[in-house]
Amino acid sequence: MDGNAMTPKASFRNDYSEGAHPRLLQALAQASAEQNAGYGLDAHSTRAAQLIVARLGQPQAQVHFLVGGTQTNLLAISAFLRPHEAVIAVASGHVATHETGAIEATGHKVLITPHVDGKLTPDGVRALLAENTSEHMVKPRLVYVSNTTELGTIYTKAELQALRALCDECGLLFYLDGARLGSALTAEGNDLSLADIAALTHAFYIGGTKNGALVGEALVVVEPALQADLRYLIKQRGAMLAKGMVLGAQFEALFEDALFFELGAHANAMAQRLQAGLKAAGIALLIHSPSNQVFPILTHAQIEALAGVTSFERWSPHSDTHAVIRLVCSWATREDAVDALLAAIGHLVR
Numbered sequence: 001m002d003g004n005a006m007t008p009k010a011s012f013r014n015d016y017s018e019g020a021h022p023r024l025l026q027a028l029a030q031a032s033a034e035q036n037a038g039y040g041l042d043a044h045s046t047r048a049a050q051l052i053v054a055r056l057g058q059p060q061a062q063v064h065f066l067v068g069g070t071q072t073n074l075l076a077i078s079a080f081l082r083p084h085e086a087v088i089a090v091a092s093g094h095v096a097t098h099e100t101g102a103i104e105a106t107g108h109k110v111l112i113t114p115h116v117d118g119k120l121t122p123d124g125v126r127a128l129l130a131e132n133t134s135e136h137m138v139k140p141r142l143v144y145v146s147n148t149t150e151l152g153t154i155y156t157k158a159e160l161q162a163l164r165a166l167c168d169e170c171g172l173l174f175y176l177d178g179a180r181l182g183s184a185l186t187a188e189g190n191d192l193s194l195a196d197i198a199a200l201t202h203a204f205y206i207g208g209t210k211n212g213a214l215v216g217e218a219l220v221v222v223e224p225a226l227q228a229d230l231r232y233l234i235k236q237r238g239a240m241l242a243k244g245m246v247l248g249a250q251f252e253a254l255f256e257d258a259l260f261f262e263l264g265a266h267a268n269a270m271a272q273r274l275q276a277g278l279k280a281a282g283i284a285l286l287i288h289s290p291s292n293q294v295f296p297i298l299t300h301a302q303i304e305a306l307a308g309v310t311s312f313e314r315w316s317p318h319s320d321t322h323a324v325i326r327l328v329c330s331w332a333t334r335e336d337a338v339d340a341l342l343a344a345i346g347h348l349v350r
C-alpha cells in the first residue's frame with residue numbers, strides 16, 4: 001500500500017490478525033515465570049474472575065475461562081439444554097452460519113428467523129415459538145444473540161429488555177455471545193454496561209480473542225440454576241486447559257483497569273474513521289455500523305483491484321455489478337493504515 005512491494009500491507013480481514021496487547025504479553029511472561037496451579041485453579045484465573053464479577057453487580061455469577069468462541073457457545077448451550085431443546089437465533093447468527101454445525105453436533109437444533117439490521121426481535125422469537133408447538137418438534141428453549149451482531153450493529157438496553165421480558169414470559173433462557181462485546185460496549189450509541197448485560201441475560205461471554213488477548217473468552221454464568229457441574233462438562237469436552245493461567249493472566253490484565261474497554265474503543269475509532277472516509281468518498285454502505293466492522297459496497301472491478309493492495313472478507317453479493325466487502329479494525333489497527341486504505345480506495349473510485 002505504501003508502494004514498496006516488500007513492505008507488509010495492513011490487513012483489514014479481521015480483528016484477530018495480531019497477537020496480544022503488550023500488557024497481556026507482559027502478564028503472561030510474569031505468570032509463566034511462576035509455578036501456577038493447573039486447570040484454571042491458579043491465582044491469576046481466580047483474580048481475573050473476581051475482577052469481572054466485581055463489575056457485574058451479580059456476586060453469585062460464575063466465570064469460566066475458555067479458549068474460543070465456538071467452543072464457548074457449544075459448551076454453554078449444550079450444558080444449559082436438555083436433549084430435545086433448541087436454540088433460537090437470527091439466520092445470520094454466528095451459531096447458525098459459521099460454527100460448522102457445532103451446536104447441532106451436540107444434539108440441539110438451531111431454529112432461525114430473519115434479522116432486522118443483524119438483530120433478533122421479539123417478533124422473530126414469537127414466530128418460531130408459534131411454529132414449534134408440540135413434542136413432534138424440537139422445543140425452543142434458548143434465545144441466542146450476539147453483541148455486536150454479525151453486521152457490526154449493537155443492541156440497545158430497551159431491545160435486550162424486550163427480549164428478556166419475552167424469555168421470562170415464555171420460559172426461555174437468554175444467552176449473549178460477546179465475541180465482540182468490548183467493541184459493542186464502547187460503540188457510539190451504546191447504552192449498556194457489563195452489569196446491564198449480566199442483569200439481562202442468564203449467561204454470556206466476554207470475548208478476549210478479538211479484543212487484545214492472544215486467546216481466550218470468559219464465560220459468565222449468571223443464573224445459579226445453570227451453574228452446576230460446568231467444570232465437569234468443560235473437562236469432558238477437552239476444554240479445560242492444564243495451563244489455565246494462560247487465560248487467567250490475560251483477563252486479569254484486561255480487567256484490572258479499563259484496558260478491555262480502551263482496546264474496544266480504539267478498534268471502533270479506527271473503523272469509524274474508515275467508515276466516515278468511505279462515506280466522504282461517496283461509497284455506499286450495506287449498513288451504518290457503529291462498531292469495528294464496516295461494510296462498503298463496491299463494484300467487482302474495484303474489489304479485485306483492492307484485493308491487490310490489502311486483504312478483506314468478501315461478504316455478500318449485492319447486484320450484478322456490485323458486492324459487499326467487510327473491513328475490520330482491531331485493537332492494534334493504526335491510523336496511518338486506515339488513511340492508506342482510504343487513499344487506495346479513493347484512487348479506485350475516482
Ligand SMILES: Cc1ncc(COP(=O)(O)O)c(C=O)c1O
Binds near residue numbers: 071
Ligand atoms: C459473534 C461470534 N461468535 C463466535 C465466534 C467464534 O469464535 P472462534 O472462531 O474463536 O471459534 C466468532 C468468530 O468470528 C464471532 O464473531
